[in-house]
Amino acid sequence: MISSLQELADQFSKLIPQDAPLPETPAAAGASCAHGGVASQASTNPVQMVDYAIKGWHLDVRARPDQVVAAAALLDENGFATDAVTGVDWIAEGEMEVVYDYFHPANSWRVVVRARVPRSKPEIPTISQVYPGANWHERETHEFFGIVFLGHPNLTPLLLPEDADYHPLRKDFKA
Amino acid sequence: MLDDVLSLARANSLWPLTFGLACCAIEMMAAGASRFDISRFGAEVFRPSPRQADVMIVAGTINKKMAPAVKTLYDQMLEPKWVIAMGNCAISGGPFVYPGQYAVIEGVDKLFPVDVFIPGCPPRPEALIEGILKLEEKLTGKRRWPEVIPQ
Amino acid sequence: MSALSLLSSGEREHETFILNVGPQHPATHGVLRLKLTMDGEYITRAEPVCGYIHRMHEKMGENRTWAQFLPNTGRIDYLAAMAYGHAYVAAVERAAGIVVPARAEYIRVITSELNRISSHLVWFGAFLLDLGGFTPLLYAFDDREKILDLLEALTGSRLTYCYYRFGGVCNDVDDDFIRGTREFVAGMRPRMKMYRELVTDNIILRKRLIGIGHISAEMCRKYGATGPVIRGSGVAYDVRKNEPYSVYRDFDFDVPVFPEGDCMARYLVRMEEMVQSLRIVEQALDKLPGGPALTAGVPRVLKPAVGDYCFAVEAARGRFLVRIVSDGKEIPYRVRLRTPSFSNLSLFEEASQGMMLPDALALLGSLDLVIPDIDR
Numbered sequence: 001m002i003s004s005l006q007e008l009a010d011q012f013s014k015l016i017p018q019d020a021p022l023p024e025t026p027a028a029a030g031a032s033c034a035h036g037g038v039a040s041q042a043s044t045n046p047v048q049m050v051d052y053a054i055k056g057w058h059l060d061v062r063a064r065p066d067q068v069v070a071a072a073a074l075l076d077e078n079g080f081a082t083d084a085v086t087g088v089d090w091i092a093e094g095e096m097e098v099v100y101d102y103f104h105p106a107n108s109w110r111v112v113v114r115a116r117v118p119r120s121k122p123e124i125p126t127i128s129q130v131y132p133g134a135n136w137h138e139r140e141t142h143e144f145f146g147i148v149f150l151g152h153p154n155l156t157p158l159l160l161p162e163d164a165d166y167h168p169l170r171k172d173f174k175a
Numbered sequence: 176m177l178d179d180v181l182s183l184a185r186a187n188s189l190w191p192l193t194f195g196l197a198c199c200a201i202e203m204m205a206a207g208a209s210r211f212d213i214s215r216f217g218a219e220v221f222r223p224s225p226r227q228a229d230v231m232i233v234a235g236t237i238n239k240k241m242a243p244a245v246k247t248l249y250d251q252m253l254e255p256k257w258v259i260a261m262g263n264c265a266i267s268g269g270p271f272v273y274p275g276q277y278a279v280i281e282g283v284d285k286l287f288p289v290d291v292f293i294p295g296c297p298p299r300p301e302a303l304i305e306g307i308l309k310l311e312e313k314l315t316g317k318r319r320w321p322e323v324i325p326q
Numbered sequence: 327m328s329a330l331s332l333l334s335s336g337e338r339e340h341e342t343f344i345l346n347v348g349p350q351h352p353a354t355h356g357v358l359r360l361k362l363t364m365d366g367e368y369i370t371r372a373e374p375v376c377g378y379i380h381r382m383h384e385k386m387g388e389n390r391t392w393a394q395f396l397p398n399t400g401r402i403d404y405l406a407a408m409a410y411g412h413a414y415v416a417a418v419e420r421a422a423g424i425v426v427p428a429r430a431e432y433i434r435v436i437t438s439e440l441n442r443i444s445s446h447l448v449w450f451g452a453f454l455l456d457l458g459g460f461t462p463l464l465y466a467f468d469d470r471e472k473i474l475d476l477l478e479a480l481t482g483s484r485l486t487y488c489y490y491r492f493g494g495v496c497n498d499v500d501d502d503f504i505r506g507t508r509e510f511v512a513g514m515r516p517r518m519k520m521y522r523e524l525v526t527d528n529i530i531l532r533k534r535l536i537g538i539g540h541i542s543a544e545m546c547r548k549y550g551a552t553g554p555v556i557r558g559s560g561v562a563y564d565v566r567k568n569e570p571y572s573v574y575r576d577f578d579f580d581v582p583v584f585p586e587g588d589c590m591a592r593y594l595v596r597m598e599e600m601v602q603s604l605r606i607v608e609q610a611l612d613k614l615p616g617g618p619a620l621t622a623g624v625p626r627v628l629k630p631a632v633g634d635y636c637f638a639v640e641a642a643r644g645r646f647l648v649r650i651v652s653d654g655k656e657i658p659y660r661v662r663l664r665t666p667s668f669s670n671l672s673l674f675e676e677a678s679q680g681m682m683l684p685d686a687l688a689l690l691g692s693l694d695l696v697i698p699d700i701d702r
Contacts, residue, residue, distance in 0.1 A: 053420075054420055054635070055420070055633075055634075055635055055636070056417070056420065056635055056636035056637050056638065056649075057636065079547070080547075081546075081547040081548070081550050082548070082549070082550045083550055083645070083647060083664060084550075084647060084649070084662065084664035086649070086662045086664075088634075088651055088659070088660050089660075099634075099649070099662075101636070101647065101649070101664065103568075103569075103638075103645070105546075105547055105556065105561050105563040105568075106561075106563075107568065108568045108569045110569070131548055131549075131550075132548050132549055132672075132673075132676070133548055133549035133550040133551075133669055133672055133673070135672065136668065136669075136672045137668075144384070157377070158376060158377060159376055159377040159380045159701050159702075160240070160278075160377060160380065161239065161240045161377070166277070168277055168278075168382070168385055169384060169385060169388075169660075173277075174275065193350070193352050194350060195356070196356065196357055196378075196379055197356070197379055197381075197401075197404070197698050198401055198404035198485055198486055198698070200356070201404060201405065201448065201485055202484070202485060204448075204451075204463075204467070205467060205470075205471070205484075208463065208464055208467035208468070208471075209464045209467065209468055210467070210468065210471045221352075223350075223351070223352045235357075235379065236379060236381055238377070238378055238379055238380055238381070240377050240378050240380065241349060241357060241378040241379065244349055244350060244378070248350060270397060270398070270401070271381045271382060271386070273386060273389050273390075275389075276382060276385075277382065277385075278380050278381065278382050279381060279382070296486065297484075297485055297486065299484065
């Protein structure tokens, strides 16, 4: 069990080393550097501490899609709870971002893990075997964005009608 | 003559179906509670079963997923039956209508005929009571309760 | 084959049948459908089906300007609309760097806590109605009307408030409101005592709730359940204490926690929370500072800085998080609403296995769900 956020950040840095190449996209740079992110840190560092007073979370982790399950397991070991899983459609960059929010029930720590998948093949492994609560969040993200969570036991629509074949929160959705 | 007596009896004891869908349901519950008290008008007996209800107060937004269930409930009600559309969502989709919307049915009168429309988001319990009185007026042909005129 | 031999044959297959509860049902607090696979009176599998009141709030967030989305926040969870408005407004204030004056923060706390009490009163009435007691609903709604009168004079709405603005609140409180709120707080304390003697100590209620619907702290953590659900399982998690926001640090209040994890624990958490909210309101009225209630100079068309931000509040049902993504325009790029009822209901399938149907409905009532909160 870790005793400080810096220790958690170090463990994440071991899991997601900085030399692993990450796509540098303008929006990601905006999210981490401008207004609340740590501007002095190089934006290629995937694990960053951000200003809680402005952003609302402490640790920001940019992972590859195949690293999100290990990230979830690391947080589960350290007593975090799943807050939300959602998607953001970055249509201009041809990518979708899956954002995982976590909170800790015993203190104030907040961690955000994000991963990008290509819009043409939006697939990412499920974390529902680590956190059963993510099951419904991933179902909702699937039906609104079309992101496929590999290994999910039941990826059917949750809020839309059972036979819905459209993904409303995509930026190119026309009713 | 018999028709008058029957319609007076029906007007005095309209039994609503518990059909609170969203926010308007809370104002409907408040109308049934002790301050606004629709029991004065014979309508506090909310029936869960549509077979026992006279009036369906559609309180809330009708969704495309919910629409078949609403239609089934309407069909299950026995004649004579009436429908009150309470709140902006039941009248025309309410604040959830925007160009390109995909989930909301714009008004319950797209599914079946409505007798009284009560605007508001949500309408006050007094507005619901006024709507019930309007329905009674529709049934009996004349308004039996004084009209409240603001000073 | 005689009838006797049929009766005495040892092998009886347990046949399960599917019972459909809802979407129109008096005990589901809205349009929730439960597909229950029943073995006699016992539930083998409970599958909640949602989406019957899906009103596209997150999509509307991408079609409305930042300010035009404010009325939507009141309609996600209409019983605790103030806290939801608070989360959205504060997230945008973080993004745009707007500072809220102290008086406005105190007014926000007072109105949010009054709203919490009125939300818990509706839960109390509806929960007892589910369990079969009709009278507490009438008493609870009576008390609630007093709060609604105060808030209606201040904000103009009884239920779906849209009172907070970027930089403060839209209408300052006057002496009538302060006097009326103090009278309400003084009159509510004896009523809470009455509820304890009349309802909480009632033997029928105790037999129906104690030991029923156990949810462990580990289950809460895995499913992300918050609010009275996690506090009724022994974990002292309250966003007002864990991630203090607004001016909650200035107040002295307790967070009620009960370790048993059954329906009675969650019931007691909410009843005690109402008492603590009265304490907060009283302290806030005593410490209410002067000054403006709305920051001057906030642009009419707001264009917050690029990036994503979030803000979490303790709503009546649990942790409500708003995550906004701004691309510098006057319309948000993405608004994500993480609602407490969604996570609280997701554990129902696991928690209700093997329960009897009336006990499962007691569990459902003790989770305090508002279905538009789930479906958004």
